Amino acid sequence: MSGVVQVAGELIATRRVGAYSHLTLVAPGVAELAHPGQFVALAVGGPTSANLLRRCFSIHKVKPSGTYGGTVDVVVAAHGPGTVWLTGLRPHDPVDVVGPLGRPFPLPAEPVPCVLVGGGYGSAPLFWLAEALQARGCRVEMVLGAASEDRLFGVVEARRTADGVTVTTDDGSSGRRGWVSDVLGDVIDRTSAGVVYGCGPMAMLRSVTDIATAHGAVAQVAVEESMACGVGVCMTCVMPVTGNDGVTRMVRSCVEGPVFRGDRVRWDAFTDGIGSVPDDALGAPRAGGH
Amino acid sequence: MVDMTTRLGSMVLPNPVMTASGCAANGQELHRFFPVSELGAFVTKTVMAQPRSGRGTPRMAETASGMLNSIGLQGPGIDAFVEKDLAWLRSTGARALVSIAGNTAEEFGDVAAALAASPAYDAVVGVEVNISCPNVANRGLVFACDALSSERVVRLVRERLPAQTPIFAKLTPDVTDIVTIAHAALKAGADGLTMINTLLGMVIDTDRLRPQLAGITGGLSGPAVRPVAVRALWQVTAAMREGRLPTAPLIGVGGVRTGRDALELVAAGAFAVQVGTATFNDPCAPRRVVDELEAEVARHGFSRFADVVGIAHERTARR
Numbered sequence: 001m002s003g004v005v006q007v008a009g010e011l012i013a014t015r016r017v018g019a020y021s022h023l024t025l026v027a028p029g030v031a032e033l034a035h036p037g038q039f040v041a042l043a044v045g046g047p048t049s050a051n052l053l054r055r056c057f058s059i060h061k062v063k064p065s066g067t068y069g070g071t072v073d074v075v076v077a078a079h080g081p082g083t084v085w086l087t088g089l090r091p092h093d094p095v096d097v098v099g100p101l102g103r104p105f106p107l108p109a110e111p112v113p114c115v116l117v118g119g120g121y122g123s124a125p126l127f128w129l130a131e132a133l134q135a136r137g138c139r140v141e142m143v144l145g146a147a148s149e150d151r152l153f154g155v156v157e158a159r160r161t162a163d164g165v166t167v168t169t170d171d172g173s174s175g176r177r178g179w180v181s182d183v184l185g186d187v188i189d190r191t192s193a194g195v196v197y198g199c200g201p202m203a204m205l206r207s208v209t210d211i212a213t214a215h216g217a218v219a220q221v222a223v224e225e226s227m228a229c230g231v232g233v234c235m236t237c238v239m240p241v242t243g244n245d246g247v248t249r250m251v252r253s254c255v256e257g258p259v260f261r262g263d264r265v266r267w268d269a270f271t272d273g274i275g276s277v278p279d280d281a282l283g284a285p286r287a288g289g290h
Numbered sequence: 291m292v293d294m295t296t297r298l299g300s301m302v303l304p305n306p307v308m309t310a311s312g313c314a315a316n317g318q319e320l321h322r323f324f325p326v327s328e329l330g331a332f333v334t335k336t337v338m339a340q341p342r343s344g345r346g347t348p349r350m351a352e353t354a355s356g357m358l359n360s361i362g363l364q365g366p367g368i369d370a371f372v373e374k375d376l377a378w379l380r381s382t383g384a385r386a387l388v389s390i391a392g393n394t395a396e397e398f399g400d401v402a403a404a405l406a407a408s409p410a411y412d413a414v415v416g417v418e419v420n421i422s423c424p425n426v427a428n429r430g431l432v433f434a435c436d437a438l439s440s441e442r443v444v445r446l447v448r449e450r451l452p453a454q455t456p457i458f459a460k461l462t463p464d465v466t467d468i469v470t471i472a473h474a475a476l477k478a479g480a481d482g483l484t485m486i487n488t489l490l491g492m493v494i495d496t497d498r499l500r501p502q503l504a505g506i507t508g509g510l511s512g513p514a515v516r517p518v519a520v521r522a523l524w525q526v527t528a529a530m531r532e533g534r535l536p537t538a539p540l541i542g543v544g545g546v547r548t549g550r551d552a553l554e555l556v557a558a559g560a561f562a563v564q565v566g567t568a569t570f571n572d573p574c575a576p577r578r579v580v581d582e583l584e585a586e587v588a589r590h591g592f593s594r595f596a597d598v599v600g601i602a603h604e605r606t607a608r609r
Contacts, residue, residue, distance in 0.1 A: 004322050006573060043571055050355040052512055052571040098573060228350050228357060229570035232319035235312075235335075235361045236350040250343045250364060255319070274504050275347035283341035283367070 002100075004231070005029040009097035011089045012068055018150040020121050021076045021087040022060070027097040031062035031070035036129035037222055037259045040072055040099030041230030044082035053228045055082045056254070058199065059100060060124040072099065075124040075153055101230050102258045105129055105197055105220055111137030112194035115187050115217070116162070117180050117208050119200025120146045121153040125222065126199060130161045139163050141191050145180035145204075149173040164191070181207040188215040195220060198262070202270055209262030219262030225253040225275075240266035240278050248281040292587045293594045294580075296330065298539035298561050299481045301416050301456045303330035303385065306595060307552065307580045310543050310566030311336050311389035311418060311460070312361065313511075314576070316375035317382070320569070324577040327383040330562060334375065336389040336420045339397050339404075341367040346504040351493040356512025356545070357567060358491050360505035363391060363423060368401045372408035380413035389460070390447070391420040395439070399446035406451050417455060418541075419447050419480070422462035422487035424509045434462045434487070437474035448479035456481035458541055463522045464490055469529045473536075482539040484564070485522045489515055512545055512567040519544025520558045527559030527600050547575065549582020556583075556595075557602040 009027040016022075030040065041054035057074035064070050078087040089095065105125075108114070114133050116126040123144050130140045140161070145168040146152040152174060158165045166183050167175025176183060181204070188196065188211070198208035198221040205221040212219035228234040232255035241256070242248045242264045251257070269276045277284050296306040308331045309320070316334050317326045326332045344364025351358045365371070368390075379386045388405055392398035402417060421433035421443050433439040444459050451457060459475035461468060463486040472483055488509025495502040523542050529535040542560025546552050547568040555563050563583070568575040587595050 006323060049571075050513075051352060052355070052567060053350075053352050053357060054570065096572070226348060226350070228352075228359075229573070231322075231573050233313060233315040233573070234350070234359070234570050235315070235344065235364050236347070236359065238344065238347065238349070238364070269346075273348075273498065276504070277343045277346050281343045283343040283364075285343065285345075285362075 003033045004099060004101060005033070006096070006098045009095045010068070011093050011095055012071065012091055014087070014089065014091070017075070017153060019077065020153055021078065022073065023076060023086065024071050024073050025095055025097060026068040026070070027072045027099070028069040030072050030097060030099045031064040034059055034062050034072070034100035035104035036125050036132055037105035038100035038102050039230070039258060040074060040097055041101060041227070042086065043096040044085045051082050054098065054230050055086065056101070056227050056230045058125040058222065059128070061128050072097065075121045077121055098231060102254055103256065105222070105259050107132060107136060108138065108195055113139040113141070113191045114195045114197060115141045115143060115184065115191060115193045117143045117184060117196060117198045117200070118153070119180060119204040120151050122200030122224070123153045126197065127154055127157050127161050129197060139191065141165070141187055141193070143168070143180045143184055143187055145169065147171065180204065181211055184208065184211045185215050188212065188217050193217050198222070205262065206267040209265070209267065213263055220259055221262045221265070222258045223253050223260060223265070227254050230254050239275055240269045240281055242266065248278055250277060250281060292584050292592065294584055296561050296595060298541070299456050300454060303415070303562065305330040305580050306556070306562040307576055307583060308387060308541070308562055308564045309333045309569065309576050310564035311420065313566035313569045317379050317384060320573055321382065323573045325382065326379070329384070329576055329580065331385045331387040331415055332379060333387045333418060333564060334389055335365060336363055336391045336423060337365050337368050337371045337401065338363060338391050338393070339368055339401050341365070341370065348502060348504055351502045351508065353493060353510065353512070354514060356510055356514035358493055358503060358508035358510055359488070360503040360508035362505060368404045372405060372410060376408060376410040376413060380410040384413065385415040386413045387416045387418050387458070388414055389418040389420050391423060395443045395446050398443045399450045402447045403450040406455070414455065417447065417451060417457045418484055419444060419457055419459045422460050424462070424488060424490045424507065432462060434459070434471055435465055437470055440471055441474040441478040444475050444478035444480050458482045458484045460484040460487055461522070462487045463518050468522050469525055469535060472526045472529070476536050476538050480538070482541065483526065484541040484543060485526065486515070486519045486544045489518065513547055513551070514545065516545025516551060516554070520554055523555055523558040523560050527603060531603060546579065547571070549579050549586045552579050552583045553586045553598070556598050557600070559600040559603070561599050
């Protein structure tokens with residue numbers, strides 16, 4: 001586990017971006033430690049909040065120093081009491097921040113072409129990742145997809161950052177009508193990509209993994225499992241992942257992820273919103289459950 | 291300066307604040323936020339004989355001032371636990387209160403024996419016997435719902451541990467009369483009791499109109515259950531004071547978020563207090579409560595923490 005801080009942060013800017021809110025928080029000490037793919041865990045509702053569980057957000061970008069000290073940017077979709085509270089904050093409101101958390105995206109040792117795939121606001125960490133890859137000489141293409149245009153995040157930033165951008169929407173309101181999986185195979189082939197990075201809903205990450213594997217690339221995916229603490233103590237964000245020893249374990253996505261090699265995730269365990277324990281997992285329940 | 295030392299039978303701790311089992315993993319994660327040796331004791335996640343995957347997901351549901359969890363006692367098994375986790379706790383100088391469980395009464399005893407045989411055993415200040423986790427295959431029908439089962443488990447654990455190791459039986463409030471269960475555990479050789487474990491609860495996902503947890507039911511914890519913990523501590527302490535129960539130290543747990551919350555449990559009868567779900571909200575919560583509780587004791591003009599234990603029983607208004 002790498003370095004982490006808990007700081008009394010402060011919101012300094014908030015703006016609407018399509019269906020999302022983009023928050024900039026002063027959180028001294030986080031930026032210096034953070035790498036693309038890591039996340040922050042924010043407390044919601046203040047010190048006497050009835051919502052005790054932290055909300056975890058992938059870091060969109062960081063600035064180690066500025067007028068107010070180091071900042072962290074996150075992208076929030078308001079869909080529950082915690083995220084509604086966060087998006088209703090005003091500049092100078094306090095926010096307790098714990099971060100950076102989790103393992104970052106591994107970067108290739110050689111300057112291989114890479115494709116970065118984001119579903120909805122799952123694209124948030126990819127721009128920062130793109131810059132880190134380009135600094136290593138990697139050619140970077142991005143594929144951004146969402147249900148509709150207002151649910152895309154960062155298309156302008158993608159066009160500015162990446163060497164090529166493909167956009168898909170389910171309803172055709174922007175880019176090509178369809179899913180990211182409809183175009184990904186061609187992009188991998190055209191760019192001879194060696195690595196595909198993915199961030200978004202679980203079903204998308206599964207298809208990103210399948211397509212990357214079929215086209216000869218390695219998939220690195222950042223998963224979204226619901227977490228209660230984000231720091232590795234609650235054991236709620238587990239998922240079945242196969243280790244180097246070939247053994248499947250229920251691992252915590254907050255400390256052993258959120259980035260996993262796609263071909264190590266037991267996608268077969270996920271159906272209809274339930275993540276089950278594969279029968280061959282270490283310590284799996286015998287008949288009758290436990 | 292307040293003397294925060296607390297004595298729970300033979301277990302003497304520099305302060306009365308602990309983590310709660312299952313809310314702090316086995317220490318390394320929280321050690322990034324504060325030295326775990328600064329707590330009175332570190333209570334480990336319940337360990338069983340074999341590695342155990344736990345249940346599928348979703349494993350948690352947020353509720354008003356609390357949460358449900360349905361982890362299913364995920365853990366590495368006692369052998370890996372003593373080799374890695376207990377050895378690490380020992381290296382930090384932490385005082386470990388090790389939580390153990392078994393699928394059968396015999397398994398409880400075997401886990402206790404393996405623990406006692408481990409090279410890091412000198413880091414163990416006590417053993418908490420988890421006879422009350424609701425996340426087991428028979429759900430609410432835990433050992434601690436039945437006096438005979440409670441007695442049998444505690445007796446087997448007592449037999450397999452050195453006499454100088456204090457054992458605390460962790461009880462559920464989901465019973466008709468907690469005093470009866472407390473009596474059975476103490477009679478079987480428990481040196482003290484930990485109260486309370488989570489309450490069995492359930493949440494329906496109102497979008498899918500089905501149970502939100504993959505395990506269907508889960509354990510309710512957090513500030514929402516604090517009045518239940520205070521009530522349980524009160525009833526058992528009152529029974530001891532009235533001579534209906536042998537006198538034994540109690541560890542209070544349930545919904546403690548601040549020093550003032552901890553003081554409530556202490557005034558009801560707790561000699562030590564565990565901080566559980568609040569740790570998910572604030573990873574520094576257990577350490578923060580040490581300072582806040584000391585400030586609360588000082589605010590009331592006491593120089594010794596021990597003088598506040600159970601004080602509400604003496605100050606109850608008589609009519």
